[in-house]
Amino acid sequence: xxxxxxxxxxxxxxxxxxxxxxxxxxxxxxxxxxxxxxxxxxxxxxxxxxxxxxxxxxxxxxxxxxxxxxxxxxxxxxxxxxxxxxxxxxxxxxxxxxxxxxxxxxxxxxxxxxxxxxxxxxxxxxxxxxxxxxxxxxxxxxxxxxxxxxxxxxxxxxxxxxxxxxxxxxxxxxxxxxxxxxxxxxxxxxxxxxxxxxxxxxxxxxxxxxxxxxxxxxxxxxxxxxxxxxxxxxxxxxxxxxxxxxxxxxxxxxxxxxxxxxxxxxxxxxxxxxxxxxxxxxxxxxxxxxxxxxxxxxxxxxxxxxxxxxxxxxxxxxxxxxxxxxxxxxxxxxxxxxxxxxxxxxxxxxxxxxxxxxxxxxxxxxxxxxxxxxxxxxxxxxxxxxxxxxxxxxxxxxxxxxxxxxxxxxxxxxxxxxxxxxxxxxxxxxxxxxxxxxxxxxxxxxxxxxxxxxxxxxxxxxxxxxxxxxxxxxxxxxxxxxxxxxxxxxxxxxxxxxxxx
Amino acid sequence: xxxxxxxxxxxxxxxxxxxxxxxxxxxxxxxxxxxxxxxxxxxxxxxxxxxxxxxxxxxxxxxxxxxxxxxxxxxxxxxxxxxxxxxxxxxxxxxxxxxxxxxxxxxxxxxxxxxxxxxxxxxxxxxxxxxxxxxxxxxxxxxxxxxxxxxxxxxxxxxxxxxxxxxxxxxxxxxxxxxxxxxxxxxxxx
Numbered sequence: 192x193x194x195x196x197x198x199x200x201x202x203x204x205x206x207x208x209x210x211x212x213x214x215x216x217x218x219x220x221x222x223x224x225x226x227x228x229x230x231x232x233x234x235x236x237x238x239x240x241x242x243x244x245x246x247x248x249x250x251x252x253x254x255x256x257x258x259x260x261x262x263x264x265x266x267x268x269x270x271x272x273x274x275x276x277x278x279x280x281x282x283x284x285x286x287x288x289x290x291x292x293x294x295x296x297x298x299x300x301x302x303x304x305x306x307x308x309x310x311x312x313x314x315x316x317x318x319x320x321x322x323x324x325x326x327x328x329x330x331x332x333x334x335x336x337x338x339x340x341x342x343x344x345x346x347x348x349x350x351x352x353x354x355x356x357x358x359x360x361x362x363x364x365x366x367x368x369x370x371x372x373x374x375x376x377x378x379x380x381x382x383x384x385x386x387x388x389x390x391x392x393x394x395x396x397x398x399x400x401x402x403x404x405x406x407x408x409x410x411x412x413x414x415x416x417x418x419x420x421x422x423x424x425x426x427x428x429x430x431x432x433x434x435x436x437x438x439x440x441x442x443x444x445x446x447x448x449x450x451x452x453x454x455x456x457x458x459x460x461x462x463x464x465x466x467x468x469x470x471x472x473x474x475x476x477x478x479x480x481x482x483x484x485x486x487x488x489x490x491x492x493x494x495x496x497x498x499x500x501x502x503x504x505x506x507x508x509x510x511x512x513x514x515x516x517x518x519x520x521x522x523x524x525x526x527x528x529x530x531x532x533x534x535x536x537x538x539x540x541x542x543x544x545x546x547x548x549x550x551x552x553x554x555x556x557x558x559x560x561x562x563x564x565x566x567x568x569x570x571x572x573x574x575x576x577x578x579x580x581x582x583x584x585x586x587x588x589x590x591x592x593x594x595x596x597x598x599x600x601x602x603x604x605x606x607x608x609x610x611x612x613x614x615x616x617x618x619x620x621x622x623x624x625x626x627x628x629x630x631x632x633x634x635x636x637x638x639x640x641x642x643x644x645x646x647x648x649x650x651x652x653x654x655x656x657x658x659x660x661x662x663x664x665x666x667x668x669x670x671x672x673x674x675x676x677x678x679x680x681x682x683x684x685x686x687x688x689x690x691x692x
Numbered sequence: 693x694x695x696x697x698x699x700x701x702x703x704x705x706x707x708x709x710x711x712x713x714x715x716x717x718x719x720x721x722x723x724x725x726x727x728x729x730x731x732x733x734x735x736x737x738x739x740x741x742x743x744x745x746x747x748x749x750x751x752x753x754x755x756x757x758x759x760x761x762x763x764x765x766x767x768x769x770x771x772x773x774x775x776x777x778x779x780x781x782x783x784x785x786x787x788x789x790x791x792x793x794x795x796x797x798x799x800x801x802x803x804x805x806x807x808x809x810x811x812x813x814x815x816x817x818x819x820x821x822x823x824x825x826x827x828x829x830x831x832x833x834x835x836x837x838x839x840x841x842x843x844x845x846x847x848x849x850x851x852x853x854x855x856x857x858x859x860x861x862x863x864x865x866x867x868x869x870x871x872x873x874x875x876x877x878x879x880x881x882x
Contacts, residue, residue, distance in 0.1 A: 207696060211699075211703075214700070214703050217707065217777065218703070218706070218707050220777055221707060221710050222710065224776070225710070225711075227728060228725075228728035232728070232731055241866070342867075345866075345867075345870060346866045346870065349870060349873065349874070350870050376864065382862075383862055383863070383864055384862055384863055384864075385867070387871055390867065390871070391871070400862060400863065401861075401862050401863060408862065429874075503840075504838060504840025504844060504845050505840075505844070505845060505846060506736070
């Protein structure tokens, strides 16, 4: 009996050994395969927080990076725009008069791709020819939308500190053009907001941006920059700092923002001819798009401007951000089964029809400015001019809202028509008041339309010394700019580390 | 004997936890990439329009009867787990015949109104059968995983590990901190 129990015990022992041997192998196999998962498909280059260099991100995401590099293309030309520098003042000299006394009358080109964000802000006459730190016409705030170095600097030094000082102060710091870190989180590539102004604007409207869905984020990352904004120098606790603010507190329609500016008595500049306290609409692209039919149907900016594409069987988002008119197949035709030519024609028709009234409004505004100038010349008083100037302010705000919201006449044609239409009405109201005032002042006849059929003539008419501006810029590019590039302060400490996996 | 049972049970619980076996009871598509060989399938699905409306189970498990649902899921799952554990997974993963039938049924389950017409069915003999017996993806070849169904379909995409998803923040921590700092400065200045 004892022998039998012994054998049974031994058998049990051996069975247990075998069982646990295989259980152990199974457990270790689970562990090793879980470890594999940490490396399989995982990108190998470490991307640091706020890494501003786009090529470092490009090592992990070559397709996205290489398509981003295509924003350097300048060969596409649409009817009214494109991706090359087009001298907007040359094509439409009336704008020189509308912006008399303001930087945009010096130089204004249709924008090139994100790739040129830094080059173009160096080159424009609007940033002047600073000779060193603390010099030049523009504040540091002008850098805010130009580079992924901006969130890096805001993180290092503070937000208000970033907005402080002159544009020239940060020339050696802000060197990488708009890119990856402006929209992406470095570990997961999820979309995120890198600029405080949009978050603050949502707070001002009583909304929480953290509730945004992924599809909304595909527009909101663009809305960090492609929006109406102004520099507020009177923020409590930050007096004197040109703090970047979106005027969205009352809402984002043309009237809501106008009311906001009127309430705080803000003006971007005083018009050189009519002495009007003017508003410069920046580029309310997001606000206008939000009123259109595509936004209503849940389309995001990226759906058309960065449509899906595939390469070698891989589907990814095309990071060549551009006009959908240059890529109708992947953008419009995903939803609209029409001929590409017809679709483009539809866009041009909307643009041309809106431009028809927009041109009329432009001409009326030039007349209003010149007539107001004449009234001042004839000795009009401030109280006589007050209501007229307010009308000119509102009418030009509407014109600029339509003109500067690049693509607005397609993004939301009905709303933009309404905005331009109401601008024409207000401009004519101003001119009726002006006609009465002028006749009261003894000038009962038309004020002649100025000879401004070229950019040069218009710039002479508003009193710009272009030779001086150009030579200042040339000097800046010869002396200061090379030192910025030589002292490039982009951190190299987060160097690319390719692991051996 | 009790010690032995205890040890097996303990080790078993540990392995269930380690392999997250309980997640297979859920409908979460991420359960399917517990084994990383399914990542190309997961990522191509995640980039398709079906991600908004369907989970893996909606298509790959039958839905005619709840018992059949779980029977099929268990059968398929145990097969997958065995192949994966023995490292016998193929380079290119393809559906086996029972799965083909299940997926076809599930296409029709949701899209029945797109492929059949109730009025026509009333007077054309065999309408429903003739409209549904051809595999949907003979023509709709991109749906939803794309045409290239292997590692080369995805490149350097990040496998969505749970540890990373927790970090997904719309407003990054540093901006929150800086904005907070600005606000406290403002109040202390006043």
